[in-house]
Amino acid sequence: MDTNDSLRVASLWYSMHAISQQLSPTNGCSGIELLEVDTFDLHCFQSLTGTKFFVVCETGTQHMEALLKVIYELYMDYVLKNPFYEMEMPIRCELFDINLTTAIQKDRVALLGR
Amino acid sequence: MPPAAPRSGDAIFASVERVNAELFTLTYGAIVRQLLTDLEEVEEVNKQLDQMGYNIGIRLIDEFLAKSNVSRCVDFKETAEMIAKVGFKMFLGVTASVMNWDADGTCCSIVLEDNPLVDFVELPDTCQGLYYCNILSGVIRGALEMVAMKTEVTWIRDMLRGDDAYELQVKLLKQVPEEYPYKDDE
Numbered sequence: 001m002d003t004n005d006s007l008r009v010a011s012l013w014y015s016m017h018a019i020s021q022q023l024s025p026t027n028g029c030s031g032i033e034l035l036e037v038d039t040f041d042l043h044c045f046q047s048l049t050g051t052k053f054f055v056v057c058e059t060g061t062q063h064m065e066a067l068l069k070v071i072y073e074l075y076m077d078y079v080l081k082n083p084f085y086e087m088e089m090p091i092r093c094e095l096f097d098i099n100l101t102t103a104i105q106k107d108r109v110a111l112l113g114r
Numbered sequence: 115m116p117p118a119a120p121r122s123g124d125a126i127f128a129s130v131e132r133v134n135a136e137l138f139t140l141t142y143g144a145i146v147r148q149l150l151t152d153l154e155e156v157e158e159v160n161k162q163l164d165q166m167g168y169n170i171g172i173r174l175i176d177e178f179l180a181k182s183n184v185s186r187c188v189d190f191k192e193t194a195e196m197i198a199k200v201g202f203k204m205f206l207g208v209t210a211s212v213m214n215w216d217a218d219g220t221c222c223s224i225v226l227e228d229n230p231l232v233d234f235v236e237l238p239d240t241c242q243g244l245y246y247c248n249i250l251s252g253v254i255r256g257a258l259e260m261v262a263m264k265t266e267v268t269w270i271r272d273m274l275r276g277d278d279a280y281e282l283q284v285k286l287l288k289q290v291p292e293e294y295p296y297k298d299d300e
Contacts, residue, residue: 018292047176047179047180048179048184048186048261049175049176049179049260049261050260050262050292051176069180072176072180073180075176076176076177076180080173080176080177081173081177087172087173
């Protein structure tokens, strides 16, 4: 996926997430947390600042919430603490990418071990 | 998976990496001195410190939320307690207390018992209008803006100006929940 596709998907997801809050029959809905499709699952985590992180994985993959929390912490460290990163812009932080790949690989290895 | 319990300011402060406090004080002092040299006007320096604090605050809030595992605050009173008890403790290692609530519950004072920014500092006569710690007011304002609260943060008492404590007034101007991309009447 190139940057334009990523932006398109992200903005689509943002809108769907916002609409889901309004569609909810109960008050105080904080948006979609899990989307189950026949070929994949989509887990979403929203921080209290409104930033949303979502991960697309194989159906039935466990412990995605924990992975999302780890990704949130990586974002907090390598993106937010980078003084040259402009808020709300696409993330082009190499350290973030490297650490993200490592975290996902570790998670996959741990998953095989479970 | 059950949500993790919120952590206390002490616990988080104990778990982060340390740096020499004097280095921190010296660095901040160097920033203020440089701003005074570059901008010359004390009011401009106050504004710039506030802006710098704001830029820090908008980023710091996510760190605060991630490390402290707090859930959404029920009201502004809880928010103020969070800032004083967890926030200040976690980032500056100081205890702060909340007092002087107004009738609506939208305005309070946060009093700092200790302030590592001002160790060894004395304001000269030429800088009497300077709010030396104005970065702190910007940090609080920026952080709260990212969690949908527009606030005004001002210094009520400043020990460098001869008062007996450091007191920040935090006033909630309005709650600004995130705008939905679709309006009902379109």
